[in-house]
Amino acid sequence: MEVAEKKNKNKRYKPILDGIPDWPVYQLSKNRQEFIEEVAQKAFDEIKKKRPTTKHIIDELEATVYREQQRMKRNRWRVDAADEPRFWANVKEELVALASFSPEECQAKADELIYRIVLRYANEIAGNFKANSYRLTREIVKFWFARLLNGARVKKFGAFFRTRYTLRDKIQIVGKVKQLRKLATEGTVVMVPTHSSNLDSILIGWIIHSLGLPAFIYGAGLNLFNIKIFAYFMNSLGAFKVDRRKKNVPYLETLKFYSMLAVQKGAHSIFFPGGTRSRSGMIEKNLKLGLLSSTIEAQRNLYLDTPPGEEVRKIFIVPVTLNYHFVLEAPDLIDEYLTSKGADRYLPEQDKYGSWQLLQFLFKFFTKGSNISVSIGPGLDVMGNYVDDAGRSIDAQGRIINTRDYFISNGEITVDKQREDEYTRMLSHKIVAEYHRINRIFASHLVAFVAFEIWQKKHPKLDLFGLLRLPEEGQVILYEDFRAAFKRVRKQVYVLREQGKVYHATHLKGNIDLVIRHGLDNVGIFHLKRPLLMNKEGNIVTKDFNTLYYYHNRLVGYDLEKFV
Amino acid sequence: MTSKSLSDTSKPIGVIGAGNFGSVVANMLAQHRRVLLYARDESVIQRILQTKENRGHPMHKNILPTNDLASLARQCDVIFPIVPSQHFRSMMKQLSIHLHPYHILIHGTKGFDVRLPEGKTIDTMPTLDRSVVKTISEVIQEESVAVRVGCLAGPNLSRELAEGHPAATVVASHFNEVINVGQRLLRSDNFQVYGNKDLVGVELAGVLKNIIAIAAGALSGMGYGENAKGLLVSRGMVEMVYLGRALGGNTKAFLGIAGIGDLVTTCNSALSRNFTVGYKLARGESLKEILAKTDEVAEGINTVKIAKKCADHYKVRAPITATLYQVLFEDMTVKKALEYLMRYPLNVDIDFLVE
Numbered sequence: 001m002e003v004a005e006k007k008n009k010n011k012r013y014k015p016i017l018d019g020i021p022d023w024p025v026y027q028l029s030k031n032r033q034e035f036i037e038e039v040a041q042k043a044f045d046e047i048k049k050k051r052p053t054t055k056h057i058i059d060e061l062e063a064t065v066y067r068e069q070q071r072m073k074r075n076r077w078r079v080d081a082a083d084e085p086r087f088w089a090n091v092k093e094e095l096v097a098l099a100s101f102s103p104e105e106c107q108a109k110a111d112e113l114i115y116r117i118v119l120r121y122a123n124e125i126a127g128n129f130k131a132n133s134y135r136l137t138r139e140i141v142k143f144w145f146a147r148l149l150n151g152a153r154v155k156k157f158g159a160f161f162r163t164r165y166t167l168r169d170k171i172q173i174v175g176k177v178k179q180l181r182k183l184a185t186e187g188t189v190v191m192v193p194t195h196s197s198n199l200d201s202i203l204i205g206w207i208i209h210s211l212g213l214p215a216f217i218y219g220a221g222l223n224l225f226n227i228k229i230f231a232y233f234m235n236s237l238g239a240f241k242v243d244r245r246k247k248n249v250p251y252l253e254t255l256k257f258y259s260m261l262a263v264q265k266g267a268h269s270i271f272f273p274g275g276t277r278s279r280s281g282m283i284e285k286n287l288k289l290g291l292l293s294s295t296i297e298a299q300r301n302l303y304l305d306t307p308p309g310e311e312v313r314k315i316f317i318v319p320v321t322l323n324y325h326f327v328l329e330a331p332d333l334i335d336e337y338l339t340s341k342g343a344d345r346y347l348p349e350q351d352k353y354g355s356w357q358l359l360q361f362l363f364k365f366f367t368k369g370s371n372i373s374v375s376i377g378p379g380l381d382v383m384g385n386y387v388d389d390a391g392r393s394i395d396a397q398g399r400i401i402n403t404r405d406y407f408i409s410n411g412e413i414t415v416d417k418q419r420e421d422e423y424t425r426m427l428s429h430k431i432v433a434e435y436h437r438i439n440r441i442f443a444s445h446l447v448a449f450v451a452f453e454i455w456q457k458k459h460p461k462l463d464l465f466g467l468l469r470l471p472e473e474g475q476v477i478l479y480e481d482f483r484a485a486f487k488r489v490r491k492q493v494y495v496l497r498e499q500g501k502v503y504h505a506t507h508l509k510g511n512i513d514l515v516i517r518h519g520l521d522n523v524g525i526f527h528l529k530r531p532l533l534m535n536k537e538g539n540i541v542t543k544d545f546n547t548l549y550y551y552h553n554r555l556v557g558y559d560l561e562k563f564v
Numbered sequence: 565m566t567s568k569s570l571s572d573t574s575k576p577i578g579v580i581g582a583g584n585f586g587s588v589v590a591n592m593l594a595q596h597r598r599v600l601l602y603a604r605d606e607s608v609i610q611r612i613l614q615t616k617e618n619r620g621h622p623m624h625k626n627i628l629p630t631n632d633l634a635s636l637a638r639q640c641d642v643i644f645p646i647v648p649s650q651h652f653r654s655m656m657k658q659l660s661i662h663l664h665p666y667h668i669l670i671h672g673t674k675g676f677d678v679r680l681p682e683g684k685t686i687d688t689m690p691t692l693d694r695s696v697v698k699t700i701s702e703v704i705q706e707e708s709v710a711v712r713v714g715c716l717a718g719p720n721l722s723r724e725l726a727e728g729h730p731a732a733t734v735v736a737s738h739f740n741e742v743i744n745v746g747q748r749l750l751r752s753d754n755f756q757v758y759g760n761k762d763l764v765g766v767e768l769a770g771v772l773k774n775i776i777a778i779a780a781g782a783l784s785g786m787g788y789g790e791n792a793k794g795l796l797v798s799r800g801m802v803e804m805v806y807l808g809r810a811l812g813g814n815t816k817a818f819l820g821i822a823g824i825g826d827l828v829t830t831c832n833s834a835l836s837r838n839f840t841v842g843y844k845l846a847r848g849e850s851l852k853e854i855l856a857k858t859d860e861v862a863e864g865i866n867t868v869k870i871a872k873k874c875a876d877h878y879k880v881r882a883p884i885t886a887t888l889y890q891v892l893f894e895d896m897t898v899k900k901a902l903e904y905l906m907r908y909p910l911n912v913d914i915d916f917l918v919e
Contacts, residue, residue, distance in 0.1 A: 163819070383665070396706070396707075399658065399661065401665060405666045408665075409741065418739065418741070419712075419740070425738075
């Protein structure tokens with residue numbers, strides 16, 4: 001396992017802003033009530049624009065109340081507010097009473113109800129960043145992580161209090177770190193990472209701190225707040241809550257304006273554009289356009305609202321890929337993926353992992369050799385153009401572009417929804433392309449990919465499901481065959497690397513047998529049923545086709561199949 | 565959409581390329597607005613200035629010829645580039661330094677762009693795929709910062725348009741803004757403008773129909789009548805759909821003005837250059853002789869070559885394209901080609917629509 005992972009050059013970064021009071025997220029939380037009211041007002045205006053007549057509004061209210069009551073009946077969570085049933089019962093009562101009102105009164109009353117609802121939602125969504133709590137969390141995390149690392153690794157009495165190892169040895173941050181730090185001072189950064197595990201949120205929080213960046217605001221799935229330990233982390237990181245059970249128009253509008261206005265006010269933020277953890281293990285291909293479009297809208301508003309002559313704060317999109325040898329939830333994720341494939345069924349968000357499982361995982365993670373890698377991509381403007389370190393947009397020929405020009409028709413900035421929808425689509429394509437380009441291939445990904453493809457080739461008549469249903473016993477790949485295929489694919493990975501189409505971990509280089517060993521030792525390392533193992537004869541076997549397929553999927557999309 | 569009406573502003577419209585179609589489009593635009601018409605040759609500019617005529621078309625008084633791309637891009641927000649596909653990329657390289665993201669480009673070129681690695685030519689490549697074969701709108705976006713891009717396609721025979729016969733065109737773009745601008749600038753009493761959101765599909769339809777146009781010319785040159793043409797148009801349509809799908813368009817675009825509309829027109833018209841090439845081939849002239857006699861570009865010849873190699877790469881059944889390729893480049897006679905096609909085992913009439 002001691003395969004050359006290049007000595008980690010990660011160093012400690014100085015904070016780019018001195019005190020927490022300078023942080024945009026702090027400013028936001030200081031004026032929390034004001035901000036929430038602004039969000040509610042904007043969401044309210046938008047709903048009124050979309051539902052112009054009294055009848056439309058009332059229909060919307062009825063649908064919302066109905067859905068909320070259904071949700072409370074069927075799918076109530078620990079984090080849900082206790083006064084919820086009463087609130088909605090009241091709304092319903094008043095809604096029914098509207099029938100006896102005159103049309104004018106009716107309109108006024110309906111408006112008031114909508115406003116009451118969006119205000120409640122805005123309060124529900126809003127994060128609660130507290131500087132003290134942030135500092136405390138940060139220290140706790142740092143302290144205990146250091147204890148775990150040192151205590152577990154150095155088997156000597158007293159090692160527990162050493163500080164030889166830090167998280168930086170465990171988590172490799174590569175890519176455009178310097179640029180990211182620079183951009184965070186030049187404008188507003190919107191970080192868009194790939195999403196495969198619930199751990200991602202904590203990881204990103206740590207990375208941001210470790211890079212010396214101020215806290216980012218972050219839309220976290222409300223389901224995460226069910227897990228207490230997560231809830232604590234999230235709250236202190238400035239997370240706002242996204243409830244995916246609520247699909248009604250008032251909620252979605254409120255959510256959209258919350259993140260958009262925060263960005264517009266200069267709060268750096270993070271969101272996972274895949275929307276949810278990648279079920280298949282693949283790098284995200286279809287992104288949620290809603291949140292992306294709100295960054296474009298925020299940028300346009302900044303151009304529109306800033307008086308001429310003043311400098312406009314630019315928004316930068318920074319794609320990030322996270323790579324693990326092991327994803328805690330992999331077996332369940334791939335199950336969900338496979339059951340849903342072919343039929344677009346609704347996937348209930350469910351988490352089988354409580355605080356205890358998480359701590360267990362963290363302990364294993366720190367005590368055993370499983371590294372995590374984080375690739376920071378180059379900054380983009382909201383149109384997907386690369387930017388230089390000063391934040392200027394650059395075209396393919398290296399010339400400077402004025403991002404403002406994208407919003408101009410006939411010499412003036414105009415609001416054109418359809419145009420911006422199209423821009424959003426273009427941006428999402430660009431982010432997906434960047435994900436693939438900055439992705440960092442691990443030996444564990446590669447062994448999983450090669451093994452699965454070999455099995456697929458061995459059974460040309462079986463479709464995916466047929467293959468996955470094969471009994472795992474008796475499925476063996478001779479080491480020599482595996483080695484030869486692995487070598488070909490690794491060579492192609494080098495070619496892709498040369499062409500700038502992907503990166504790979506340094507441990508991928510060197511003696512091929514050691515690299516394969518490293519991959520086998522690490523792929524899905526903590527699963528009860530290991531996706532890949534070497535048997536006594538030295539050949540390759542699997543204990544679980546499903547998770548093997550999951551880890552294999554990380555390398556789909558590079559046309560590596562034909563080299564197996 | 566933009567609230568300001570276009571005619572309020574005095575910005576002229578740019579047209580790049582003073583060929584046959586470029587001149588006609590410039591004339592149509594000049595009915596509403598001032599037009600800057602770019603031509604590479606100084607002699608063409610002088611001719612237009614002095615005689616008010618170009619390629620047999622009298623030029624509208626609102627048209628000002630120029631050979632200054634920089635000033636054209638500076639003065640015009642909306643530009644119609646209409647130059648042959650072989651020169652399109654190099655023109656874009658010159659133009660792109662002057663372009664900004666607010667520019668709207670609507671092109672009228674019906675051909676592919678092929679960019680190969682150094683030292684390779686189309687003839688030395690056994691097959692071609694979409695990584696090297698680009699539509700013109702893709703070239704515009706690769707070479708410049710312009711994103712609001714569209715194309716003009718449809719049955720637009722230059723001579724008929726110039727004479728003001730009733731006709732229609734389609735403006736295709738992902739952007740409503742571009743479609744609206746195109747409609748507002750081009751629509752007139754005898755010219756209808758439709759919109760389509762499938763940009764690549766419409767471009768492909770416009771390009772691929774040139775293949776069938778050459779075949780139609782060949783049939784006509786052989787002296788065959790309307791039954792044969794009916795057969796060709798319908799089977800040609802199927803082939804276009806399959807090729808188009810393989811190259812990234814969807815079926816619908818082929819059923820519209822740019823597809824069936826343009827196909828019927830070009831297959832019936834001796835005015836079309838592509839048709840003329842096919843006609844002369846059938847009359848026994850070789851490709852070399854035909855090319856020697858004309859100074860205008862028949863885009864279809866190159867298209868046959870590219871489409872055939874794409875069909876090979878994507879394993880698409882394209883019998884008309886493949887045999888036409890042999891006629892053009894491998895000295896098969898038109899008569900032989902027809903015999904081959906008539907024996908071709910076709911089975912189903914329509915199999916590209918999902919019930």
